[in-house]
Amino acid sequence: MTTEQDRGEARCNQVLDAAATCFRQRGFHGASMAELARAAGMSVGHIYHYFENKEAIIAAIVERDVAEILALLDSLHDEEDILQALIREAGNEMEESPCSDEALQVEILAEASRNPKVAVTVHEGDRRARTRLAETIASGRARRGLPPLADLEARTEIIIALFEGLMLRRIRHPKAVDDATIAVLRSTLHTLLET
Amino acid sequence: MTTEQDRGEARCNQVLDAAATCFRQRGFHGASMAELARAAGMSVGHIYHYFENKEAIIAAIVERDVAEILALLDSLHDEEDILQALIREAGNEMEESPCSDEALQVEILAEASRNPKVAVTVHEGDRRARTRLAETIASGRARRGLPPLADLEARTEIIIALFEGLMLRRIRHPKAVDDATIAVLRSTLHTLLET
Amino acid sequence: MTTEQDRGEARCNQVLDAAATCFRQRGFHGASMAELARAAGMSVGHIYHYFENKEAIIAAIVERDVAEILALLDSLHDEEDILQALIREAGNEMEESPCSDEALQVEILAEASRNPKVAVTVHEGDRRARTRLAETIASGRARRGLPPLADLEARTEIIIALFEGLMLRRIRHPKAVDDATIAVLRSTLHTLLET
Amino acid sequence: MTTEQDRGEARCNQVLDAAATCFRQRGFHGASMAELARAAGMSVGHIYHYFENKEAIIAAIVERDVAEILALLDSLHDEEDILQALIREAGNEMEESPCSDEALQVEILAEASRNPKVAVTVHEGDRRARTRLAETIASGRARRGLPPLADLEARTEIIIALFEGLMLRRIRHPKAVDDATIAVLRSTLHTLLET
DNA sequence: GATGAATGAGCGTTCATTCAT
DNA sequence: GATGAATGAACGCTCATTCAT
Numbered sequence: 035m036t037t038e039q040d041r042g043e044a045r046c047n048q049v050l051d052a053a054a055t056c057f058r059q060r061g062f063h064g065a066s067m068a069e070l071a072r073a074a075g076m077s078v079g080h081i082y083h084y085f086e087n088k089e090a091i092i093a094a095i096v097e098r099d100v101a102e103i104l105a106l107l108d109s110l111h112d113e114e115d116i117l118q119a120l121i122r123e124a125g126n127e128m129e130e131s132p133c134s135d136e137a138l139q140v141e142i143l144a145e146a147s148r149n150p151k152v153a154v155t156v157h158e159g160d161r162r163a164r165t166r167l168a169e170t171i172a173s174g175r176a177r178r179g180l181p182p183l184a185d186l187e188a189r190t191e192i193i194i195a196l197f198e199g200l201m202l203r204r205i206r207h208p209k210a211v212d213d214a215t216i217a218v219l220r221s222t223l224h225t226l227l228e229t
Numbered sequence: 230m231t232t233e234q235d236r237g238e239a240r241c242n243q244v245l246d247a248a249a250t251c252f253r254q255r256g257f258h259g260a261s262m263a264e265l266a267r268a269a270g271m272s273v274g275h276i277y278h279y280f281e282n283k284e285a286i287i288a289a290i291v292e293r294d295v296a297e298i299l300a301l302l303d304s305l306h307d308e309e310d311i312l313q314a315l316i317r318e319a320g321n322e323m324e325e326s327p328c329s330d331e332a333l334q335v336e337i338l339a340e341a342s343r344n345p346k347v348a349v350t351v352h353e354g355d356r357r358a359r360t361r362l363a364e365t366i367a368s369g370r371a372r373r374g375l376p377p378l379a380d381l382e383a384r385t386e387i388i389i390a391l392f393e394g395l396m397l398r399r400i401r402h403p404k405a406v407d408d409a410t411i412a413v414l415r416s417t418l419h420t421l422l423e424t
Numbered sequence: 425m426t427t428e429q430d431r432g433e434a435r436c437n438q439v440l441d442a443a444a445t446c447f448r449q450r451g452f453h454g455a456s457m458a459e460l461a462r463a464a465g466m467s468v469g470h471i472y473h474y475f476e477n478k479e480a481i482i483a484a485i486v487e488r489d490v491a492e493i494l495a496l497l498d499s500l501h502d503e504e505d506i507l508q509a510l511i512r513e514a515g516n517e518m519e520e521s522p523c524s525d526e527a528l529q530v531e532i533l534a535e536a537s538r539n540p541k542v543a544v545t546v547h548e549g550d551r552r553a554r555t556r557l558a559e560t561i562a563s564g565r566a567r568r569g570l571p572p573l574a575d576l577e578a579r580t581e582i583i584i585a586l587f588e589g590l591m592l593r594r595i596r597h598p599k600a601v602d603d604a605t606i607a608v609l610r611s612t613l614h615t616l617l618e619t
Numbered sequence: 620m621t622t623e624q625d626r627g628e629a630r631c632n633q634v635l636d637a638a639a640t641c642f643r644q645r646g647f648h649g650a651s652m653a654e655l656a657r658a659a660g661m662s663v664g665h666i667y668h669y670f671e672n673k674e675a676i677i678a679a680i681v682e683r684d685v686a687e688i689l690a691l692l693d694s695l696h697d698e699e700d701i702l703q704a705l706i707r708e709a710g711n712e713m714e715e716s717p718c719s720d721e722a723l724q725v726e727i728l729a730e731a732s733r734n735p736k737v738a739v740t741v742h743e744g745d746r747r748a749r750t751r752l753a754e755t756i757a758s759g760r761a762r763r764g765l766p767p768l769a770d771l772e773a774r775t776e777i778i779i780a781l782f783e784g785l786m787l788r789r790i791r792h793p794k795a796v797d798d799a800t801i802a803v804l805r806s807t808l809h810t811l812l813e814t
Numbered sequence: 815g816a817t818g819a820a821t822g823a824g825c826g827t828t829c830a831t832t833c834a835t
Numbered sequence: 836g837a838t839g840a841a842t843g844a845a846c847g848c849t850c851a852t853t854c855a856t
Contacts, residue, residue: 041819042819045819059343060343061258061339061342061343063256063258063259063846064258066845066846066847067846067847068845068846068847076820076821077820077821077822078822078847078848079820079821079822079823079848079849079850080819080820080821082847082848083818083819083820087847088847088848136342137342140335140338140339140342141339141342143335143338143397143400144256144335144336144338144339146400147256147331147332147335147336147400148255148259148332156400156401157401157402157403159401160401161402164402185409185412185413187409188407188409188410188412188413191398191402191405191410191413192391192395192410192413192414192417194394194398195391195394195397195398195405196390196391196394197394198394198397198398199389199390199391199392199393199394199395199397200387200394202338202390202393202394202397203386203389203390203393205338205341205351206338206351206352206354206355207352207355207356207359207386208352210386210390214380214382214383215383215386215387217380217383218380218383218384218386218387218421219387222387222420222421225417225420226413226417261828261829261830262829262830262831263829263830266839271837271838272837272838272839273830273831273838273839274831274832274833274838274839274840275836275837275838277830277831277832282831283831431840432840435840449733450733451648451729451733453646453648453649454648454733456824456826457825457826457827458824458825458826461843466841466842467841467842467843468826468827468842469827469828469841469842469843469844470840470841470842472826472827473839473840477826477827478826478827527732527733530725530728530729530732531729531732533725533728533729533787533790534646534725534726534728534729536790536791537646537721537722537725537726537790538645538646538649538722546791547791547792549791550791550792551792554792575802575803577799578797578800578802581785581788581792581795581796581800581803582781582800582803582804582807584784584788585781585784585785585787585788585795586780586784587784588784588787588788589779589780589781589782589783589784589785589787590776590777590780590784592780592784592787593776593779593780593783595728595731595732595741596728596731596741596744596745597742597745597746597749598742600776600780601776602773604770604772605773605776605777608773608774608776608777608811609777612807612810612811615807616803616807651850651851652850652851653849653850653851656818661816661817662816662817662818663817663818663851663852664816664817664818664819664853664854665815665816665817665818667851667852667853668816672851672852673851673852
C-alpha cells in the first residue's frame, strides 16, 4: 500500500517536473498536453488520472513552490543571525540564477491573472509565504534586540516585490542581475531589515 | 496625404487600444484576432493591413509604452527637484492603480520569454527606458549637488525592479499596495536616490 | 446582398443535408464533425460559421422537418375530403419507406432525451406540428359535417403515436410495415378520424 | 458450485441494473464504463469478466427486457378474459410511467440502428415477443368465442406500434400521456382486439 | 476473482492567417 | 482600403479496452 502510494506520488512529481520544464520553455498555453506527456514519460490520458486538468497542474506547481519557500524560511531559524541569513540567501538565490525560473514564474502570474482557480491557489500560497516571511523577520529582529516594526507587513511586501521584481527583470534585461546589482540589493535589504 | 497618414495612424492606435484591453482581459493567447477586430471596430482581415501578425501587435504595444515612459521621464526635467519628482511620481503611479496594468505587463513578459521577436523589442525598449532613467537620476543628483554614483546602473536596476515588482505583486496579493507599502517604497527610493 | 444571403442559406442546407445523412448512417455521436465537413464539401472550421456547435445542427434539422410537416398538412386543406387525404397520405408515407428516416428520427429522440437545448427545439416543434394536425382534423370533420370531438387532442396524440411508432417498428422488425399492416393502420385511422 | 453460479449471476444483474440506469440518464455513448463500474460497485476491468464489451451489455439488457415481457404475457393466460387483461395492462403500464423507460428504449433503438450485433439481438427478441403476443391474442379471442383473425400479425404490429409509439411520445411531448389519451388508447385496443 | 493503472486514437472546437471580392 | 468566408492543424480532454498484479 505504502509502495503504491509512493509510486503514485512519484508519478505525480514526474508530471510536475515535466510540466515545469515545458511551461518554462513553451509557456502554459504553448505547451500541449501531448508535450507534457512525452516529457513525463507517460500517456496523455494517464496524466488525467493524477490531475483533473491543465490548470490543476500549474496549481500543484505553485503549491510545491510555496512548500519549498516555507521550508527555506524555516531552515533560517536554525541560523544564529536570521536577518543576515535572509540577506545572504536572497543574494545567493539571485546569483545562482538556477534555471531561468523567471520564465515559469511569469507563466504562473499570467495564468493567475486570468484563471480564477489558479488565482485562488496563488493568493493562498502567497498569503502563507508572506506571513511566514514576516514572522521570520520579526524573529530575526527580536533575536538581535531590535525593536518590533510598526510597518512589518509593508516592509515585507517591499522585500518580496524587490526579490520578485529583480528575478523578472531578467526577462526585459538578461544582464540585469550582476555583482553590482546584488550589492545594491543587499544594502537595500539591510536598510529594510536591520534599521 | 497627411490626412491619410493620420487616418492610418488613428486606425493603428484603434487596434493597439483594443488589443491592450483584450490582452489585459483575456491574455495574449486567450484573446483571438476576432475579438481584437470586434473591439477595434474593424474586420479581422483589415488588422493584417496594419500589422504583420499577432506578435507585431504586442511589439507595437511595447513600443508605445516605452514612448510613454520616456515622455514621462523627460517631463520630469522641467521640475525643480527631479529626484523628489521621481519619488512622487513613483508613488502616484502605484496609488492610482489605473486599470490593472499588471495583467498586460505580465502578458508582455510571458510573450517575451518565449517569442524571440517580441524579446528583441522588449530588450531594446528596456534599454532605452533604463538608460533614460539613469540619465534622469544623474541629472537630478547633479542639480542637487550630490556626488555622481559609481553604482548608478545597479541602483537604476533595483529601482526598476522595485517598481515592476510592486506592480506585479497585485497579482499574487491584490491588497499588496496600500498606504503603508507606498510609504516604505518612498523611503526606499529616498535611500537609493538621495544618498 | 440577396445573392450572398442565398449563398449562405445554400451552404447551411448543404451542411444540414450532409448532417442528416451522416447522423442516419453513424448516429449523432458516431458521426464526427470531420465526417460532416467532408460530406458537406467544406472545412470543419467553416461549419462553425453557420452553426454554433453540433447540437445546433441537429436542432436545425428538427426545425426543417417540422416546416416540412406543416407544409404537408397545409397542402391537405386544398383537398376536397381532408380526412380521406390524411389517411391516404399516412399510408403513402409508410409505404414509400423513403430513406430509412427512422434512423434519423431515433437519433433526434435520443439526443432530445439527454440534451436540454435539443429537447426545447423538439418540444416546440412538436407543439406546432401537433396543434396543426388537430386543427386539420377539426377542419376535416367540420367539412364532412361530423360533430366536433371532445377528445380531439387525445385522438391526435394517439394518431401521432401510431404513426411514429410504426415508423420506429422498422428498427426492431424491418418487415413490420407491409400491405396488411398498412390496411390495419388505415382502418384504425378511419375509426379515430371519422367516427 | 450453484452458489458460485448464483453469485456470478447476481454480479451480472448488478451490472445490468447499473447500466440501465446509466444509459437512461446519460445515453449509451454518454455513459462511460467508469460510470457503469461506479454505479455497479465494481471495478472497470471486472465488468469485462462478465461482458465482452459495451455492446454486449446493452444486448443483455434487451434480452432481460424480452424475458420480462414474455413473463407478463404468460401471466395473462391465468386471467379469465385475456383480451380485457391485455387492454387493462396496456393502460396500466402507460399510466404508471415508471421511470422514464422511454430514454432507455430510445438508446436501444438508436444502437440497434447502427450496431449489427445489437440489431440481431433486438430483432430476435422482438420476434419472440411479437409471436407470443399474437398467440396471446389468438388465445384470448378463442376463449371468448371470437373468430380467428386473418390479419392477426398485422393487428399485432399495430398494437405494438401504438404502445411503443405512445411511450416515445413522452420525449417529444412530456404531457402526451394523460387520462384522455389512455382512454383513446383503450378504445383503440378494444377495436383491434375484440372486433 | 478482482483491481485500476495505462494506453492512444479520436472527439468537438478554436484560431491565426489568407485571399477573392 | 476593407471585408469576412474559408482553411485545417492543433488544442484539451475522454474513453473503451487491456493486462500486470
